[in-house]
Amino acid sequence: MFRGAAAINIDTKGRMAMPVRFRELFAAASEGKLVITIDTEESCLMIYPLPEWDIIQAKLEQLPSFNPAARRIQRLLIGHATDVELDANGRILLPAVLREYAQLEKKAILLGQGKKIELWSESLWNARRDDYLQEASDTSDLPDAMHDLSL
Numbered sequence: 001m002f003r004g005a006a007a008i009n010i011d012t013k014g015r016m017a018m019p020v021r022f023r024e025l026f027a028a029a030s031e032g033k034l035v036i037t038i039d040t041e042e043s044c045l046m047i048y049p050l051p052e053w054d055i056i057q058a059k060l061e062q063l064p065s066f067n068p069a070a071r072r073i074q075r076l077l078i079g080h081a082t083d084v085e086l087d088a089n090g091r092i093l094l095p096a097v098l099r100e101y102a103q104l105e106k107k108a109i110l111l112g113q114g115k116k117i118e119l120w121s122e123s124l125w126n127a128r129r130d131d132y133l134q135e136a137s138d139t140s141d142l143p144d145a146m147h148d149l150s151l
Contacts, residue, residue, distance in 0.1 A: 035083055
């Protein structure tokens with residue numbers, strides 16, 4: 001289960017070191033084999049252990065191919081899905097096309113999201129987080145189950 005946030009750096013070659021706590025989870029879940037794809041709603045990347053991604057891809061492939069919205073999602077998510085593997089130093093190489101999409105430069109943020117991790121540009125995440133915090137007082141669009149949740 002991936003949770004928590006971690007500030008990381010991306011080197012000039014596009015490599016990033018996975019924090020130890022995430023690295024251990026990836027090693028246990030997928031022997032260090034990961035899949036990175038784009039988020040279609042935000043300018044960030046999603047990083048999955050390979051077995052988790054395989055489940056998602058199977059569901060995506062079952063969508064009707066003659067439905068334009070389904071094809072769009074398939075093309076974006078499966079088309080950008082890239083297999084990577086943690087190296088001996090716990091690093092992964094982020095493909096240039098994915099770095100460009102997420103506007104990743106040197107400073108980045110990893111956010112645990114349960115079965116996956118999101119990778120954000122630090123500046124984009126800080127702006128988005130601030131937006132979320134401003135919106136937090138408006139609970140009108142929350143699912144009903146959230147109103148009964150006690151934290």
